[in-house]
Amino acid sequence: MTIRAVVRGVGHYLPDRVVPNAEFEKIVDTSDEWIRSRSGIERRHFAAEGQTTSDLATRAARAALEDAGMQADEIDAIVLATSTADLTFPSAATMVQANLGMTKGFAFDVQAVCAGFVFALANANALILSGQASRVLVIGAETFSRLMDWTDRGTCVLFGDGAGALILERAEGAGTSADRGILSTDLNSDGRYKDLLYVDGGASTGTTGHLRMEGKEVFRHAVEKLAETAHAALEKAGLSSADVDWIVPHQANIRIIEGTAKRMQVPMDHVVVTVQDHGNTSAASIPLALSVGKARGQIKPGDLLVTEAIGGGLAWGSVVLRW
Structure with a gap:
């Protein structure tokens, strides 16, 4: 018998305000064509004034609980990946815990920027394997619009706000790569x-500061390191790229996504792509893509998924899981 952390539910939330590329033509020297050709992004969502990261995270958490058919008091822990917590402290995770009415268990944030959700998944998996928790709510949530320098056309057009969440539950497996749940992490x-x-x-x-990025250098590191970490995680699970049903990548840039898949x-028809609609939502991008991929009918029970991401640090990693 092998203990596995199995996905029981998934959900997401996007703020109401949709910001098309054309809106940036009013504030910086750019165009819809320039943004699309370099990033694949067509639109993104921005949080409303007063709407915080924990607000978005709570909405996504409730959607995941509904999908799993669970109540908040059945959850043992919350692990929330974010770089844009409401306050320096306490953690946004504890705010979500309060919003959901949870009075037991524990909650904490993970900060690994765009790789945050992969790190959060790995931590949640470890909590379950060690017996610390049986059900963990894992969330990625960001309000990156609050970090933008609106005079920097190389960064301000790339990012968006949103949240995604999934619920992992302890289950027994046979100890093979055919098991459902998380099979490996890197x-x-x-x-x-x-x-x-x-x-x-x-x-x-x-x-608070503003986001600064050396785009060309990040791109160079991203394609190489994302492919390497994905292969490493697959090897740990005794699998290869030929076994993959879906890559669910960090949604930063379509050229990075295409380069990594190559x-x-x-093939790209086995990659879940949402960057055109959400932009780069940092730690929220993978759980958003998982939720949207399921809603589209792409991701089905039994499918083998590889999630991979890279962010500031630099920090990068991947998770192999069977849905």
Whole structure:
């Protein structure tokens, strides 16, 4: 018998405000064609004034609970991936816990920027395998619109707000790659690349700061490192790219998504793509794509999925799971 962390429900939430590319033509030197050709993004959602990351996360969590047919008091833990928590502390996860009416269990945030949800999944999996929890609500939620420098056309057009969530539950498996649930994880970071993608604010400056990115360098690292981590996770699970039904990647840039799929030798019709509608929602992008992929009828029970992401740090990783 092998313990597995199996997906029981998934859900997402997007703010009401939809921002098409054309809106940026009014504030920076750009165009719809320029943004589409370089990123694949057509539109994104921005949170309303006063709408916080924990608000978005709570909406996504409720959708996942409904999908799983569970109540909040059946959840043992919340792991929330975000770089845009409402406050420096306490964690956004504890705010979601309160919003859901949970008075037991525990909740904490994970901060690995765009790789955050992969890191959160790995942590939730470990909690279940160690016996710390039987059911874990894993959330990715961001309000990156609050970090934008609206004079920087290279970054402000790329990001959006949103949240996605899934519920993992302890289950017994046979210990083979045919089991449902998380089969392997692979996490990495290298702090030497801090200056490629960061926010120039925080406790050291007393300001929130703005996102700064060396786009060409991030792109170069992304394609190479994402393919490597995906192959590493598949190898740990005793699988290969030929076994993959769906890649569910971090939705940063269509060219990165295409480049990674090519390196993995997985055709694009086996890749869940949502970047055109959401932009880069950082830690929210993978759970958003999982929820949308299920709603579209792409992701079905028994499918083998690889999720992979890279973000500031640099931090990157992947998870192999059977739906």
